[in-house]
Amino acid sequence: MKTAFIKTPIGILEIKGNSGGVVSVLFKNKENFSIAETIPKELKEAISQLEEYFEGNRKSFSIKLSPEGTDFQKRVWKQLEEIPFGKTTSYQQMANQLGDPKVIRAAASANGKNPISIIIPCHRVIGSDGSPTGYAGGIHRKKWLLEHESPAPQQSLF
CATH class of the missing domain: 3.30.160 (Double Stranded RNA Binding Domain)
Known part of the structure; x- marks a missing residue:
């Protein structure tokens, strides 16, 4: 390693x-x-x-990833990779896309265990009310990353 x-x-x-x-x-x-x-x-x-x-010169990544986790975690992380630059989704939307609205807590837990920050963009998942909930790297970093990716950079999202 x-x-x-x-x-x-x-x-x-x-x-x-x-x-x-x-x-x-x-x-x-x-x-x-x-x-x-x-x-x-x-x-x-x-x-x-x-x-x-x-x-500010890259919006997507094209490198080989090899995160270690359970099959469910890997499904969640793969789904995170589908969230476009400058966009967000909620934990509830993630659970729905996984096929079961009841897996919201499991999806949130898997999101929090993402070992590849930024490249697998777990920072793009926010609360249903639009708030920047939980981020293993710290909420201040999550806010910065979301503002960095914002299509309207002259305004603060939070």
Whole structure:
């Protein structure tokens, strides 16, 4: 497993992966990581695409992903990948798309366990009332990401 850290406008990201693809992209809360000058070849494309995203030059990702989870979690994460840049969905809409409105809590739980932040855009799932509920990386980051993707960037969504 290879690991790299990058600085973003909203904190440090830890990217892990191997020849099978990216395994995780997670925010780190400590700012004292040393950012290596040498990036493992397995992670170069992922880091390049993440940097383009933060610069505002990328709206979708085209890298191989290899998240580890249950079959249900993987179904939810696959569904998250279908949410377009600049759009949001609710936990209830996700459950409905999974075929059973009663799985809302399970879908929300799987969403919260997404190991590949930003690339699998769990930040695009909001409460039914439009509020930016729960985000493992912190609500302040979720708000930033949603505003970064907003089609009307001169206005604040929250």
